[in-house]
Amino acid sequence: xxxxxxxxxxxxxxxxxxxxxxxxxxxxxxxxxxxxxxxxxxxxxxxxxxxxxxxxxxxxxxxxxxxxxxxxxxxxxxxxxxxxxxxxxxxxxxxxxxxxxxxxxxxxxxxxxxxxxxxxxxxxxxxxxxxxxxxxxxxxxxxxxxxxxxxxxxxxxxxxxxxxxxxxxxxxxxxxxxxxxxxxxxxxxxxxxxxxxxxxxxxxxxxxxxxxxxxxxxxxxxxxxxxxxxxxxxxxxxxxxxxxxxxxxxxxxxxxxxxxxxxxxxxxxxxxxxxxxxxxxxxxxxxxxxxxxxxxxxxxxxxxxxxxxxxxxxxxxxxxxxxxxxxxxxxxxxxxxxxxxxxxxxxxxxxxxxxxxxxxxxxxxxxxxxxxxxxxxxxxxxxxxxxxxxxxxxxxxxxxxxxxxxxxxxxxxxxxxxxxxxxxxxxxxxxxxxxxxx
Amino acid sequence: xxxxxxxxxxxxxxxxxxxxxxxxxxxxxxxxxxxxxxxxxxxxxxxxxxxxxxxxxxxxxxxxxxxxxxxxxxxxxxxxxxxxxxxxxxxxxxxxxxxxxxxxxxxxxxxxxxxxxxxxxxxxxxxxxxxxxxxxxxxxxxxxxxxxxxxxxxxxxxxxxxxxxxxxxxxxxxxxxxxxxxxxxxxxxx
Numbered sequence: 001x002x003x004x005x006x007x008x009x010x011x012x013x014x015x016x017x018x019x020x021x022x023x024x025x026x027x028x029x030x031x032x033x034x035x036x037x038x039x040x041x042x043x044x045x046x047x048x049x050x051x052x053x054x055x056x057x058x059x060x061x062x063x064x065x066x067x068x069x070x071x072x073x074x075x076x077x078x079x080x081x082x083x084x085x086x087x088x089x090x091x092x093x094x095x096x097x098x099x100x101x102x103x104x105x106x107x108x109x110x111x112x113x114x115x116x117x118x119x120x121x122x123x124x125x126x127x128x129x130x131x132x133x134x135x136x137x138x139x140x141x142x143x144x145x146x147x148x149x150x151x152x153x154x155x156x157x158x159x160x161x162x163x164x165x166x167x168x169x170x171x172x173x174x175x176x177x178x179x180x181x182x183x184x185x186x187x188x189x190x191x192x193x194x195x196x197x198x199x200x201x202x203x204x205x206x207x208x209x210x211x212x213x214x215x216x217x218x219x220x221x222x223x224x225x226x227x228x229x230x231x232x233x234x235x236x237x238x239x240x241x242x243x244x245x246x247x248x249x250x251x252x253x254x255x256x257x258x259x260x261x262x263x264x265x266x267x268x269x270x271x272x273x274x275x276x277x278x279x280x281x282x283x284x285x286x287x288x289x290x291x292x293x294x295x296x297x298x299x300x301x302x303x304x305x306x307x308x309x310x311x312x313x314x315x316x317x318x319x320x321x322x323x324x325x326x327x328x329x330x331x332x333x334x335x336x337x338x339x340x341x342x343x344x345x346x347x348x349x350x351x352x353x354x355x356x357x358x359x360x361x362x363x364x365x366x367x368x369x370x371x372x373x374x375x376x377x378x379x380x381x382x383x384x385x386x387x388x389x390x391x392x393x394x395x396x397x398x399x400x401x402x403x404x405x406x407x408x409x410x411x412x413x414x415x416x417x418x419x420x421x422x423x424x425x426x427x428x429x430x431x432x433x434x435x436x437x438x
Numbered sequence: 439x440x441x442x443x444x445x446x447x448x449x450x451x452x453x454x455x456x457x458x459x460x461x462x463x464x465x466x467x468x469x470x471x472x473x474x475x476x477x478x479x480x481x482x483x484x485x486x487x488x489x490x491x492x493x494x495x496x497x498x499x500x501x502x503x504x505x506x507x508x509x510x511x512x513x514x515x516x517x518x519x520x521x522x523x524x525x526x527x528x529x530x531x532x533x534x535x536x537x538x539x540x541x542x543x544x545x546x547x548x549x550x551x552x553x554x555x556x557x558x559x560x561x562x563x564x565x566x567x568x569x570x571x572x573x574x575x576x577x578x579x580x581x582x583x584x585x586x587x588x589x590x591x592x593x594x595x596x597x598x599x600x601x602x603x604x605x606x607x608x609x610x611x612x613x614x615x616x617x618x619x620x621x622x623x624x625x626x627x628x
Contacts, residue, residue, distance in 0.1 A: 253483050
């Protein structure tokens with residue numbers, strides 16, 4: 001059987017298995033074993049267990065549960081509420097100030113937790129009822145939170161970047177830095193769009209006739225400042241070359257748990273178990289997919305499918321920007337159905353040689369890939385954030401939330417175009433702080 | 439993953455039936471696995487902090503810590519897997535199950551469950567053989583610690599064996615109508 005036919009067969013079977021609703025990790029593992037057995041025979045199976053184990057035997061992977069635990073500790077404390085209140089009390093008198101504080105809180109909370117669903121749930125619980133009670137239209141109130149939540153995987157520290165870094169052997173520190181400016185720009189784009197649309201609909205948001213006292217304005221800051229300080233400290237340690245991502249994240253996780261205990265008095269074993277349980281569930285899920293994706297990657301490589309695909313695309317001699325367009329469409333379509341972690345682990349090793357051969361910067365591409373994943377988070381039919389927001393505001397029809405997210409999808413597409421025209425938006429900060437790699 | 443997923447699956451009604459007893463026992467074991475995995479991750483965090491202290495504050499060499507933390511997380515992944523399966527934490531692509539009718543959804547769930555069991559059985563057997571090889575040949579790690587590899591390798595057959603049990607319990611609960619397919623109890627309103 002030619003590699004082309006084999007490749008088509010693998011693609012079809014993978015699609016069928018994933019769409020059946022089987023857990024991604026076990027589906028990928030089953031496909032890999034089946035094809036190794038089918039094409040290479042029984043003897044080839046002896047490497048399966050070793051490959052499965054080797055996929056996880058890497059100290060860099062330790063950073064994943066550590067960052068997840070940082071997010072879980074902050075996410076299960078009322079830090080999101082305090083962050084939201086702090087921003088609202090400072091910005092409430094500005095026209096559209098509530099939108100700015102919501103999206104700003106999303107961006108900051110994203111930096112703290114690195115998780116889109118957690119960000120959406122934490123800020124949405126306060127933000128959506130508040131916006132609706134102050135008369136903001138439902139689609140704007142829900143859509144902006146859905147979109148703001150996606151910033152969690154772009155603004156560092158981000159699990160998505162860690163996974164991409166591991167899958168392509170790209171510097172995780174460099175990727176984190178590359179996400180900073182696009183993250184801030186995207187937050188700005190979301191804010192501009194929201195301010196424009198509420199202004200266009202004749203909505204002049206002004207605060208009611210009351211003022212917060214200075215005491216109230218400063219009241220929440222001492223509670224959230226330590227968490228921000230920890231995350232900034234982790235980043236500083238990472239870029240100072242003092243410690244590896246795993247070490248920095250490990251200490252950061254321990255500090256966040258201690259802070260949650262001290263500031264929010266989370267002493268009860270039940271609260272500790274919640275942090276540990278959430279960390280275990282998310283980490284085990286991601287690590288299991290990593291092990292299965294390494295097995296899947298081994299199967300693709302041993303059947304020469306990755307190499308054949310990369311060669312086939314190189315032989316097509318298409319313009320590199322047409323190629324980038326095609327890759328973006330491919331990622332967008334994947335993002336509609338498949339969760340980000342699985343897409344990155346499955347496609348990054350396949351796309352990486354293609355990207356390198358076409359002369360694109362892998363760090364820059366990591367940012368493009370992540371924004372594509374963000375779109376998938378708020379785009380039907382999967383759009384995880386839509387369903388989280390729907391659970392917060394059950395009386396708003398899901399279709400109305402979906403329509404509310406469309407302008408933000410367009411903002412993200414605009415950001416991808418801007419990144420293609422000005423790649424420096426992503427590459428300037430890492431090049432400036434860590435030196436260019438050429 | 440469905441956002442509204444219960445972290446604790448609905449408790450099986452306490453009937454004296456053999457299937458009920460089996461499902462209940464497997465779930466207890468899987469919950470215990472969750473505790474063990476959480477403890478392993480917590481141990482990992484503590485050891486990372488100790489390592490940072492020894493390396494950067496005391497300026498001393500670290501020997502066992504890197505390996506120990508990596509093994510802890512590998513063990514947490516395999517041993518924690520049955521707990522994550524029980525609480526529906528292993529992500530899946532749930533587009534078809536959500537939009538399919540009840541009959542088709544049930545068949546999809548049976549297919550997905552059978553596939554999971556098939557994978558678990560095969561990988562459990564393969565990892566057991568791998569563990570046995572490490573045990574028989576007294577393999578040690580090629581790092582400074584020279585750890586006996588059968589210890590971290592043992593997490594694979596143990597975790598994946600228990601994962602097989604949990605997936606069989608899930609399939610039984612599905613086939614006998616004790617659990618709805620994919621845990622979906624109501625139609626999605628769009």
